[in-house]
Amino acid sequence: MNRSEYFNYIEEKLQVLAYRIEKRGRLNILDLNIYSESFFADLLNLLFNFKLVNLNVLKQNVEGIDLVDINGKIIAQVSSTCTKQKIEGSLKKKIFLKYQGFTFKFVSIAKDAGKLREGSFTNPHKALFSPADDIIDIGIILNVVLNMRIEKQREVYEFIKKELGKEVDVVKVDTNLATIINILASENLSSNIESPEINSFEIDKKIEFNDLLDIKETIDDYKIYYQKLDEKYAEFDREGANKSLSVFQIIKKQYILLQNGETNPCDLFFGIIDNVIKIILESKNYNEIPYEELEMCVYILVVDAFIRCKIFKNPEGYSYVAAG
Numbered sequence: 001m002n003r004s005e006y007f008n009y010i011e012e013k014l015q016v017l018a019y020r021i022e023k024r025g026r027l028n029i030l031d032l033n034i035y036s037e038s039f040f041a042d043l044l045n046l047l048f049n050f051k052l053v054n055l056n057v058l059k060q061n062v063e064g065i066d067l068v069d070i071n072g073k074i075i076a077q078v079s080s081t082c083t084k085q086k087i088e089g090s091l092k093k094k095i096f097l098k099y100q101g102f103t104f105k106f107v108s109i110a111k112d113a114g115k116l117r118e119g120s121f122t123n124p125h126k127a128l129f130s131p132a133d134d135i136i137d138i139g140i141i142l143n144v145v146l147n148m149r150i151e152k153q154r155e156v157y158e159f160i161k162k163e164l165g166k167e168v169d170v171v172k173v174d175t176n177l178a179t180i181i182n183i184l185a186s187e188n189l190s191s192n193i194e195s196p197e198i199n200s201f202e203i204d205k206k207i208e209f210n211d212l213l214d215i216k217e218t219i220d221d222y223k224i225y226y227q228k229l230d231e232k233y234a235e236f237d238r239e240g241a242n243k244s245l246s247v248f249q250i251i252k253k254q255y256i257l258l259q260n261g262e263t264n265p266c267d268l269f270f271g272i273i274d275n276v277i278k279i280i281l282e283s284k285n286y287n288e289i290p291y292e293e294l295e296m297c298v299y300i301l302v303v304d305a306f307i308r309c310k311i312f313k314n315p316e317g318y319s320y321v322a323a324g
Helices: 002-026 031-048 084-091 138-146 150-164 170-184 200-209 213-223 226-238 244-259 265-281 291-307
Strands: 067-069 074-079 103-108
Touching: 002 031, 002 138, 002 150, 002 291, 031 067, 031 074, 031 103, 031 138, 031 150, 084 103, 200 213, 200 291, 213 265, 213 291, 226 244, 226 291, 244 265, 244 291, 265 291
Parallel strands: 074 103
Antiparallel strands: 067 074
16 A cells, blocks of 8 residues: 555654664764754644744754744754753743743654653743643654545655655666566557657646646656666667557556546646556566665656656647757
8 A cells, every 4th residue: 555655664764863863862973963953844844734944044053942933833842852851951941931922842853752741841931832742753743644644645755755765876777767667568569769858848838737836846856867768768679679658558547547536636646656656566577676766767757758748638839859
């Protein structure tokens, strides 16, 4: 199930991050703590619809708090130390006088805070703070993710992948694309493959025409592999395998199958990707590769099919080929 894939990936990345923060902290290597302030601001915004920003961007080294959501009246501290003394030390800071009427969130990024949520705390400035509701740790975050609608869960998954995913290995991309094409191309059909430069302006028009602006960044991320995939298709087709058309047909079939039941264009796009991944995973000749790499290859294939007019409607006069 896609939900399981998303959750497992998010859970693994957050747990590894927590582990590294704790271990590096013992060595007094605190770079991850600094980066984590902005990372967890964005993550909490996704999970809870906050508008948190890193307060250090506005004013350096503010004691007691790291993040602020002015409109939502929320202030937060992001910490790898998770003790009663740490929280009470924060609550005693005079900065809370400036933010009266704000809810204080304490975010533990390395350790479980379950016992602290059951405790009581000295709160001299009367900050709005309920330990049971306002102490957040990785466990709380994962529970929220687990119970999300799948569309929102995917959004969190994409964010985590961009922030904590591995760097792209171009050599692996080349090899894996060949593997995926071999799996998808079950028919020996002819197709002429061109290899001109793509016209980004025209592609942007098609994105807007199909109401896919929310995932324009995703399409932009993967359209850069157009030439590499083009070369791979041409290589197979020169050998007489002619696998390109069969790959396009499989992708287009998923588009047609999903088109009738899916009204949101972005969900339709991601649904095509999910279906193609499922086909590959269920293939007898699939030699398992890391899920991240598999997904990346399928993104490349589907974005390429989008560019080449195989899926989604084309605006009048659309031509993805750049003028020579």
